[in-house]
Amino acid sequence: MKRRSALKSLIVATGSLVTLPAWATGWTPETVGQLTFASLDEEMMLAELVETFIPETTTPGAKSLKVHQFVLRMITDCYDQPAQELLKQGLIKTDEMARQAYSKPFTACDVPQRTDLLRQLSAAVEPETQQFANLIKGLTIRGYTNSEYYLVNVRKYVMAPGFYHGCVDLITN
Numbered sequence: 001m002k003r004r005s006a007l008k009s010l011i012v013a014t015g016s017l018v019t020l021p022a023w024a025t026g027w028t029p030e031t032v033g034q035l036t037f038a039s040l041d042e043e044m045m046l047a048e049l050v051e052t053f054i055p056e057t058t059t060p061g062a063k064s065l066k067v068h069q070f071v072l073r074m075i076t077d078c079y080d081q082p083a084q085e086l087l088k089q090g091l092i093k094t095d096e097m098a099r100q101a102y103s104k105p106f107t108a109c110d111v112p113q114r115t116d117l118l119r120q121l122s123a124a125v126e127p128e129t130q131q132f133a134n135l136i137k138g139l140t141i142r143g144y145t146n147s148e149y150y151l152v153n154v155r156k157y158v159m160a161p162g163f164y165h166g167c168v169d170l171i172t173n
Contacts, residue, residue: 042091046071048107049094050140052114059153062144070143071136083135090132094121 050071051063062068075087097120098106102113109117121133144150151157 045091053140054144065147067143071139
């Protein structure tokens with residue numbers, strides 16, 4: 001009796017594994033749906049914000065490494081609802097500050113203006129604004145230092161650290 005149930009389980013598992021690739025190939029970003037709570041405009045503004053923290057020079061910047069998508073994914077999956085609201089309100093506040101100071105949206109500002117706005121956000125009196133600036137800065141740094149480019153080209157990441165040296169003379173005193 002146990003052999004029959006084991007064979008049935010084995011057949012079902014094998015059938016599932018065979019049909020999985022055919023089922024999964026039909027996935028596209030449109031069929032999966034929106035994975036974040038942010039709109040496209042908010043995502044673009046966040047991309048410019050993280051690019052201001054780590055700009056592209058001789059090395060890729062945060063925007064080209066898609067750190068903004070990492071930040072959104074972290075806030076969506078790992079943080080609670082207040083952090084998501086903090087992100088939305090912080091993006092609105094940043095855009096408002098840019099419009100007040102330079103009469104244009106944050107995405108239209110040049111690099112010195114964006115840097116000045118980030119300094120103002122970090123030195124703001126309201127604790128929410130400071131929390132937003134610290135959250136984005138911390139997640140940007142984490143996303144950049146966890147990117148494939150950084151780990152391979154800067155840190156020289158080794159998958160299995162250390163080496164085995166089998167024939168080594170032991171020196172004892």
